[in-house]
Amino acid sequence: MVKLNVVNASNTALVQRQPLVAVFFGGTSGIGHYTLRALAAAEANGGRGFRAYIVGRKAKAAEDIISECRAxxxxxxxxxxxxxxxxLIRDVDRVCADIVQLEGNESHNPRIDYLMLSQGSVIFLPRKDTKEGIDVTMSLMYYSRMRMIVKLLPLLLRSTLPARVVSVYAAGTEAQLFPEDLSLRNPRHYSYLQARSHMVYMHTLFMEVLAEQHAGKLSLIHIFPGLVLGPGFQNPELPTWVRILIGWVVIPVFGRLITLSSNECGDRMLSLASPRYPPRPIDKTKSQEGVAIGTDGEPGSGVYSLHWDGENNLKAKAYEKMNKGEMKKQVWDHTMKAFEVIEAGKVFDE
Ligand SMILES: NC(=O)c1ccc[n+]([C@@H]2O[C@H](COP(=O)([O-])OP(=O)(O)OC[C@H]3O[C@@H](n4cnc5c(N)ncnc54)[C@H](OP(=O)(O)O)[C@@H]3O)[C@@H](O)[C@H]2O)c1
Structure with a gap:
């Protein structure tokens, strides 16, 4: 486990190093909110200033969070x-275009240093396709997130941090994979847990291609954040059994033993911008102490699958069964094809 004093020290070092530009998709609630608040708190103690873009649907929630952080x-x-x-990929494109434009107006050095992707879907729902042809859950947790990275790449590549992408979901839960049905069209293949497994594999593989394409410039992380009780658990759309399990069993029986406080969660998420998670390749002539293990099993390989405590949680065995090079290409081609088809105004059906 990365100790909390190490987390806090790295956050202090981060904000003292340079002014930061951060983008929070899903920043109007839960983990996005907590991470933005952690950034504001670290900056308040001697930071060099920051610009934060907060993306979400609820304007009132954003207003409240901004007031809190401004205080x-x-x-x-x-x-x-x-x-x-x-x-919807087209909404992602519009929002990304707004960010590119605003950041260009705001600074002669437009960039993104820290990109958090934590927009969430209600979990354990049956498959439901968007009008663009992607399952809603898979779009919110995978396709839309990869589209955000692709669309914001020009700004990310300008970061001298270098840029950090943090996708908050369910890293480490790889299970079965249907390589010929990545988007799980076959109704016999689809369940929430199966979709989760695919989204986690696809995170690792798509991110590895990006890290290879942009060596030295981009570090990409996907993380299981632990159990962090926030507004998401009060969503009335959650299946009743999930709400009963959380509200009547998990919280009353286990309480703090298995949950992470919002402050600790925010601090830990921010600390993922530390040099512990560098882009590939690292200088192998230098000590690798304190450098995290990446998804290829080597320290500092540029893509990280992490447990809530900042340690590697990749299910390495799951990848041993595949030809990883081929699978990376397949996931990349599939995902980029989805983007191309939707951008052309058609419905993706592969
Ligand atoms: N919290 C946990 O214990 C936990 C554990 C494991 C994994 N995770 C995963 O971590 C991620 C973040 O969790 P969280 O607890 O922070 O979730 P949350 O509090 O429910 O926040 C979700 C965010 O996503 C945005 N969002 C949801 N649907 C959207 C849509 N269709 N379009 C635009 N924005 C949308 C919400 O915006 P608005 O509110 O403005 O609509 C909100 O800002 C999720 O993917 C979740 O599955 C969380």
Whole structure:
């Protein structure tokens, strides 16, 4: 486990190093909110200033969060960008274009240093396709997130941090994979847990291609955040059994033993911008102490699958069964094809 004093020290070092530009998709609630608040708190103690773009649907929630963070750190700059529905790739494109434009107006050195992707879907729902042809859950947790990275790449590549992408979901839960049915069209293949497994494999494989294409420039992380009780658990759309399990069993019986506080969660998420998670390749002539193990099993390989405590949680065995090079290409081609088809105004059906 990365100890909390190490987390806090690295956050202090981060904000003292340079002014930061951060984008929070899903910043209007839960983990996005907590991470933005952690950034404001770190910056308030001697940071060099920051600009934060907060993306979500609820303007009132954004307003409240911005007031809270401004009270913590009055010198921070905050901008809310209203999304309509980020399960739609075309809405993702519009929001990303807004960010590119705003950041270009804001600075002669436009960039993104830290990109958090934590927009969430209600879990354990049956498959439901968007009008663009992707399952809503899979779009919110995978396709839309990869589209955000692709669309914001020009800004990410300008970061001198270098840029950090943090996707918050369910890293480490790889199970069965249907290589010929990546988007799980076959009704016999689809269940929430199966979709989760695919989304996690696809995160690792798509991110590895990006890390190879942009060596030295981009570090990509996907993380299981632990159990962090936030507004998402009060969503009335959650299946009743999930709400009963959380509200009547998990919280009353296990309480704090298995949950992570919002402050600790935010601090830990921010600390993923530390040099512990560098882009590939690292300088092998230098000590690798304190450098995290990446998804290829080597320290510092540029893509990281992490447990809530900042340690590697990749299910390495799951990848041993496949030809990883081929599978990476397949996932990349599939995902880029989805984007191309939707961008052309058609419905993706592969
Ligand atoms: N919290 C946990 O214990 C936990 C555990 C494991 C994994 N995770 C995963 O971590 C991620 C973040 O969790 P969280 O607890 O922070 O979730 P949350 O509090 O429910 O926040 C979800 C965010 O996603 C946005 N969002 C949802 N649907 C959207 C849509 N269609 N279009 C645009 N924005 C949308 C919401 O925006 P608005 O509110 O403005 O609509 C909100 O900002 C999720 O993927 C979740 O599955 C969480």
């Amino acid at each position: 913590i750190c009055p010198q921070g700059q905050f901008k809310f960008i209203k999304a309509d529905d980020l399960s």
